[in-house]
Amino acid sequence: GTLFLDEVGDLPLDVQPKLLRFLQEGEIQPLGEQRPQKVDVRIIAATNTDLEGMVADGRFREDLYYRLNVIRLRVPPLRERRSEIPTIVNYYINHYSAKFGRRDITITPQTLDLLMVCDWPGNVRQLTNEIQRIIARAEDGTVITPDHLSPELRRAYLPSQGAATATGFGPASGLAASAANEAISQGLTLADATAELERRMIAEALRKHNGNISRAARELGLTRRGLYLKLGRHDLSASA
Known part of the structure; x- marks a missing residue:
């Protein structure tokens, strides 16, 4: 079988030798048993932390790191592949619409643009949770606007209502305004x-x-x- 270890970087230092021993010996000792048992499993480990940095800082065992690091696959965080966000959003709108029995749910381009500039520290899981929450509370025919987003996202990425303009956006900082004007004048997406x-x-x-x-x-x-x-x-x- 396969054993998936999520967030292996959070494993306490005093527990790491036990995992290392299991990986080396291929044995476990169930609670209440006197003898260890051989197991044959494939190990897949995942983490959002910088394990190399943790090894350098002494917070993760070097021998365990190299024991786990046989075949390494890096999935870039969502903020590094923003062009995929519209596809992910539309997929989960359809997915959760079917799950909750909602029909004709759509999203405005302005809302998609806003989702594309979010940092998403929780990556795809955070984005899908956002969509799930919106769809669960939506009615048939709902058009998703920035007002449907969670308060945390609105506070972080939308201007305060007092500063809002008729377009829905408040005055940008000088740097942001300059960058926005330059991008628009050049016809950039x-x-x-x-x-x-x-x-x-x-x-x-x-x-x-x-x-x-x-x-x-x-x-x-x-x-x-x-x-x-x-x-x-x-x-x-x-x-x-």
Whole structure:
């Protein structure tokens, strides 16, 4: 069979040797039993943490890390693949509409644009929970607008009502307004404009820190590996 260990990076240090021993010996000792039993399972482990950094900090055993790290697959966080968000949203609108018996649920382009700029620290799970909550409370024919989003998202990504304008958006900061005006004047899509802003921020962070990957990644809120992946995606070098 297969044993899936979710968030293995949260495993306490005093428990990690037990997992390592299980992986090495292929044995378990059920509660109440006097003798260990051999088991033959495939181990799949997942984590949102930087295990390499935890090993360097002494918070995760190096031998356990290498025992688990046989075949490594990296699933980028949702904020690194924003172009997939409309597809995910529409899929789960249909999925939860069928589950809750709702019909003709749609979403406005403005709401989709808003979902695409969210950071989604909880990744796809957070996004699907948001859609599930909306559909569960919706009626047939509902058109999903920003008002249907959770209070946390509205507070983080929508202006206060006092600052709102007739378009539904309040006055942006000088930096945001400048970037928005430039993107619109160049005819960029939201996804293209987001990618261009990301590229510029990475280049500026590298320039500020003289190409030091660790410092630039820290300022951008990324891991070193995450920054290296973005450098490749934007065809940038550390000397950008």
